[in-house]
Amino acid sequence: MCPGVRARAAVVLTVLLIVRRTGALPRRSPGALTYSGRKLVQELAVDTVDYHTGGEPFRIVAESPVTIPGDCVADRRARAIADPAVDGLRQLLCFEPRGHADMYGCFITPPDDAGADFGVLFWHKDGFSTACGHGTIALGVWAVDSGRVVPDPGGITDVTIDVPSGRVVARVRTRAGQVTGVDFVNVPSYVLATGIETQTSRGRVSVGIGYGGAIYAHVRAADAGLAVEPGNVNELIAMGREVKGALNETRYAQHPRDPRLNGIYGTILFDELGETCDGVLHQRNVTIFADGQVDRSPCGSGSASRVAVLAASGALKPGKNLVHDSIVGSRFVCTVAGQTTADGFDAVIPAVTGMAYRYGSSQFTVDPRDPLVPGFVLR
Numbered sequence: 001m002c003p004g005v006r007a008r009a010a011v012v013l014t015v016l017l018i019v020r021r022t023g024a025l026p027r028r029s030p031g032a033l034t035y036s037g038r039k040l041v042q043e044l045a046v047d048t049v050d051y052h053t054g055g056e057p058f059r060i061v062a063e064s065p066v067t068i069p070g071d072c073v074a075d076r077r078a079r080a081i082a083d084p085a086v087d088g089l090r091q092l093l094c095f096e097p098r099g100h101a102d103m104y105g106c107f108i109t110p111p112d113d114a115g116a117d118f119g120v121l122f123w124h125k126d127g128f129s130t131a132c133g134h135g136t137i138a139l140g141v142w143a144v145d146s147g148r149v150v151p152d153p154g155g156i157t158d159v160t161i162d163v164p165s166g167r168v169v170a171r172v173r174t175r176a177g178q179v180t181g182v183d184f185v186n187v188p189s190y191v192l193a194t195g196i197e198t199q200t201s202r203g204r205v206s207v208g209i210g211y212g213g214a215i216y217a218h219v220r221a222a223d224a225g226l227a228v229e230p231g232n233v234n235e236l237i238a239m240g241r242e243v244k245g246a247l248n249e250t251r252y253a254q255h256p257r258d259p260r261l262n263g264i265y266g267t268i269l270f271d272e273l274g275e276t277c278d279g280v281l282h283q284r285n286v287t288i289f290a291d292g293q294v295d296r297s298p299c300g301s302g303s304a305s306r307v308a309v310l311a312a313s314g315a316l317k318p319g320k321n322l323v324h325d326s327i328v329g330s331r332f333v334c335t336v337a338g339q340t341t342a343d344g345f346d347a348v349i350p351a352v353t354g355m356a357y358r359y360g361s362s363q364f365t366v367d368p369r370d371p372l373v374p375g376f377v378l379r
Helices: 003-022 073-082 084-094 133-145 230-247 300-313
Strands: 033-036 039-042 044-053 056-061 104-109 118-124 127-129 156-163 166-175 178-185 190-200 203-211 215-220 264-275 281-289 321-325 331-342 345-354 356-366
Touching: 044 084, 044 133, 056 133, 073 084, 073 118, 073 127, 084 104, 084 118, 084 127, 084 356, 104 133, 118 133, 133 156, 133 166, 133 178, 133 300, 133 345, 133 356, 190 230, 190 300, 190 345, 203 230, 203 300, 215 230, 215 300, 230 264, 230 281, 264 300, 281 300, 300 321, 300 331, 300 345
Parallel strands: 056 104, 118 156, 215 264, 281 321
Antiparallel strands: 033 039, 044 056, 044 356, 104 118, 118 127, 156 166, 166 178, 178 345, 190 203, 203 215, 264 281, 321 331, 331 345
């Protein structure tokens, strides 16, 4: 049986088993009734809320109709990767016709312990990621807007979230009952390597490696004869894939403590724009992550990695900000919120400030007769 058929079967069989055992889908996911053969069965229905952060989509599934087992969020991610039902649900919500090749989203899970408000599994078209800063910003807005976390009347509310790479905070600012911004306070971030000379089809480039909840390769776009502009997106995707492919199986892609965090997650191609009129460091980037996905935002965990690299080099001075623009013109403002050591490295605690906006809610269904479940991607 081919992988696509296996995934479709996993989703549909999960739904049919639930219906046959209980007479209904779990929790609050009712679906329409339809005939499968001679039996009346219930379609799968998945409720989502969709946000974007700096243009990058984030689809939130607060109540998964599929059980996601595990002792902690990191364990749930490892199990989800190998679980046809959970991975099939990811594909269903990410692949066309319900999603697209650059879709991003999450499943809300229990926290690791009482110290966090909830846990989360991040997903994209190629699997489950270890970190997602733009998603954390969206989750902060969602948690306060939905009432899952009660906002502090003082105007600053910490939403604490367990993610596969550790515990992060979405520091949500409110005024007159409205969210006005979110600081993504990340796990300790640090430099893994600098000055790695890498041969590409566009010549040799110098690559830095930084960790910000995921491992990123950093490349000055001009070194590859490129600029971070929408008209160059295909060339930027190709370069991002090429750099990742060259380094992903090397020692530079190994996390020093947790092998579950191994691998180059994305390539950050950046333009150096000097300083703003206020003397603030200004850069533009595009992050090509997973297998050729394009982050429309300046990339939250990538920005955290960038903060670590720039702080270590001395380019980002203590107490100063990095104005970080995306390929579509959206912006994060980043800074060093603290300094520490982690995994044997000098590290920083990055804070990445942005805003997320809700743009819709949906109920996605699965008809057991549909031959294209869980869907397809064309890139």
